[in-house]
Amino acid sequence: MSRAISVRGLAKRFGGLEALRGVDLEVEQGEFFALLGPNGAGKTTLISILAGLVRASAGEASIMGHDVVRDYRDARRKLGVVPQELVFDPFFTVRETLQFQSGYFGIKRNDDWIDALLHHLNLTDKADTNMRRLSGGMKRRVLVAQALVHRPPVIVLDEPTAGVDVELRQTLWQFIRELNGQGHTILLTTHYLEEAEELCERVAMLKAGRIVALDRTANLLRADAQRRVELRLSPSRLPAALQPRLAGEKNGAFLLNLNDYGELEGMLAEIRLAGVQIESFCVRQPDLEEVFLQTMRGQP
Secondary structure: OOOOOEEEEEEEEEOEEEEEEEEEEEOOOOOEEEEEOOOOOOHHHHHHHHHHOOOOOOOEEEEEEEEEOOHHHHHHHHHEEOHHHHOOOOOHHHHHHHHHHHHOOOOEEEEHHHHHHHHHHHHHHHHHEEHOOHHHHHHHHHHHHHHHHHOEEEEEEOOOOOOOOOHHHHHHHHHHHHHOOOOOOOEEEEEOOHHHHHHOOOEEEEOOOOEEEEEEEEHHHHOOOOOOEEEEEOHHHOOOOHHHEEEEEEOEEEEEEEOOOHHHHHHHHHHHHHOOOEEEEEEEEOOOHHHHHHHHOOOO
């Protein structure tokens, strides 16, 4: 069985800028995989190479065993990409847009699948609406439908929920989960790390064009097994005795490292002695956002 996505020694230079520096990555068929990284890490460049929009400077990439350069026609048919940007043709209705996209892949009589996509993405009542008249969230739904109209086995979602409402997120993820359950491979990039943590089996983290972490999501979380106490204090002043435990601050709350639950009593006693009131208190397990930030800080 061929891998859904295979990338070996992939490099890309734009003049003096190295956007990718020898990336090796393999995504198995049927995986829900996250590609994470800060802005400028090289995620979109990697996706553009997979989609045939950018030619790599070195290395090779394939989709379902089809090289994206030598066997580009089959590679394109196996891949559907939902881009970050809201790109659309202002002269077509929603249905016409999907029919045109079907024709691009040589697919005739695709109306049943188009109707199914419109239904799953809550676009049925917008089918005959011109693309110009849609809201940003509705346009993004059409981009998802365009990426799926030729039924590709590999789907790339590049920041699919950026700037969209809660309803669209829930609708989109429900549909994408169904597709993944049917065997479709999903590659997701997102800045909403809670989405990646909930949805993705494996995670790769990219920084400055290099893979700096790659593992199962559960393993990455287990590696940062440090429990933390989140405290919101009034006044917002951490007692000196607890300063060595300070792991950081988040939204006005102090995050303190906790090695054992038995340490809680002593920590609360120090707060009482300092005459500080506790506004809120919770014990937090590590999440993917913390792992991501720690990984990025630890890499040059």
